[in-house]
Amino acid sequence: MTSSAPKTDSTDVMAAPRRTRLMTVVSRVAARPTVLIVAFLMVHLWLALSGRHQYGAPFGDVTSVYHLWSFDAVRYGTWYGITDPWVYPALALVPMLLPLTLWASTGLDYTFSWLIMVTLLNVVALGVFTEGFRNERRMRTAWWWAVYLLLLGPVALGRIDTVALALVVIALSLLEHRPALAGLLLAVGTWVKVWPAAVLAAAVTSLWGRGRRMLRALIAPGVALTGGLAVVAAIASLVSGHGFVGVANLLGFVGGQASRNLQIEAVGATVGLWRARSGDGAVVYNHEIYTNELISASSPVIATTVTVLMGIMVLAIALLAWRLQRVGVDRLQVFAWASLALVTTFIVCNKVGSPQFEVWLVAPVLLLAAVRPPRWWVPMVLTSMIGVLTQVIYPSWYGYLLNLSAWMLWVITVRNLLLVMLLIWAVAELRPRGSVRAAPRSPLAR
Template sequence: METTGTRRSLAWLLGIWGLTRLLLLLFVFKVYVFPGPDVTSDVSVIYQGWYEVLRTGTFPLDDVTWQYPPAAALAILSPALVFWLDYPSAFFVLAFSADLVVVLLLLYAGLRPGRTLRGAWVWVVGVPLLGPTVYARYDVMVTAVAMAALLAGARHPRVMGALTAFGAMLKVWPVLLLVAARRRSAWASAALTAGGLAALFALAMPGAFAFLTFQRDRGTEVESLGALVFHVARHFGWDGQVLLNYGSVEFLGPYVDVVSTAAVALSGLAFGWLLLWRLRARRFLSHTLADAAFVAVLMFTTTSRVISPQYLVWLVGLAAVCLCFRGSRMGLPAGLVLAASFVTVLEFPLWFSHVVASDGLGVTLLFLRNGLLVLATLLAARELWHSTVTRTSPLPVPAQATRAKETSLPS
């Protein structure tokens, strides 16, 4: 009976995955046009422009929109592997392939003893909620590497460390996966891999770390938590501007630097909480590694100066890994992330013009999406603390055992 139920669940899961991914491919290949701004322009214009520079053996040193670690060059150059297709088509095929790899990883993990297919369902349902943006950014590739690292973590810490370092050299945030890593071999493997890749890129390609300076002068992106201050302030005479700046639509003007500094301070407080948790944590269960990574990435995404739609791909992926474990209690935060993903596709690209205009619809969508992320962060952090730090009450001693102990004592 259980085998029959599992087969039926697998059939539904793979069927829904196939149908939703076909729909995403139809959108990115423009068989059907998704409403709102063209999300594929990042691939056909920005990524392809970087590709032309990178293939000459140097990083795009004069382009301030290049804000990624050096291994990101591999993702941008990867469409060359599918040489029979034009650049955008090859990129979409590779993004789809990364999605397929993730599903296979989650199925393999979910069918093992002590695991569950809940994680696979989170990924299958969560990705299409974000719309075609998922296949038009390289974040799905980074997320695939990060998820593989977490799934390898319990049994293969060296593999986890190497994959985490590689992911961090693609887009920084996977370094947070190490927050709950206890084995020195994971940290050593990560350090050696990161050091080796950094040295290789620094020697082979000029400008490998120019991205560090390009991040410094960014404003507050219009979808971020801090941006809500200016969306509201515009209705009371704030005279700043909304401009395309450093590759994203940002607020520029009075007090933007104050809000940006506050966002950095919030990220600092999040780091302090994670450090305190790591020092206080006493119980590390099979799912703690994934739960802690989910909490860490939630914290830094929510407090960031930028919350681009593709960031939700990271959260959906990490939530899926958490729910592969039967013992994980991250179900509610994961559900909130799925809800936030649906609201995200409404605010971008569907009604992004309303967000840029700071009108009632745009502000409402942002309050809802960012509110869901804040609530998910607080609940996930509370659950992580409760499951690893809070002392549990000792089990009550049966009355018979107490009486037996008392009669055995000398009078």
């Protein structure tokens, strides 16, 4: 009688333990602090070296614009955002001044000094995120951060957004036990580059049920910081004989953003780029703010529409998060998904679409990977794909986008569709599912 048992190949039996042993070894190596730190630094070194002479000048803003602004502050007392109107919030000038100090004291190139600063900031954020390089799971997760920086390219280090990212990652890591400090860091980040306000809004709405003490700890530092900046701006403008214009300058970045045209990398510009290729519109360089904009008959309408849509989406997502935590859904899972949804909204519903915006996604993806809600890995995959395509667009082959080449328009179309998909996925995860989650854990759970 012939046996019906399936035949087993001896090579398969031997291969399985070998694969298991290999995965175990890789996992252990990945959790070693020294290996992670060296790899993280090597990634930053590679991006620094490759970006210095790469086509598209990914460090161009640092070399020329940041250096000039900081020099004006030191030489002429021009504190942009207080004494003069500015496109950025007032505290953005502080990290721009730090490399100038290093440059003046050591003679190091300003751009090189900037790269040293952002590298150190990222390493500090990495250390806080991994609990002093003692949390093995978070260290394994942090490898994705290093890989994503490679995928996104040098622009991940060459903009003020990197500073804001480090502040947000540190704030998320401290939120549970040091909410006041986390709130202050998020407030400082917001006064550096606005988008951390999305994470702060997610924290407030998602953790509403934690009580008034938590809410006060999150909100009060930002209120105090904003009030302090307003007082400083008012005093500075009064002393200089300009009345209270300093307060207007403090909020000038809001009006500055409102007056901008539709940038070619923006998600809302996707259809317009294809139409411009057919002759309906053109890519025009704005010398005042150093960006390439899409000028067409429909561009102003699109710019207004996406701005209004951003406001609607932010309110809707905040309401969804607040509702879910009220009915007993795990607040930390709500916080993680709401953070991703709001940060992605700031990218998708934005008439500005600079390539460095994609670095914002690191913070909510790290949060998701730490909290580990169901399907947490999907945004990590989507974000990685977005990073690769963004580097293809800028700086690698940016000239093809300026020339509206068909293949590049397909690349940016796919990238923008992935961003929309990421937003839809995050919002979908905020749907009520009819079941109560477990009690809250640490925001960056072990």
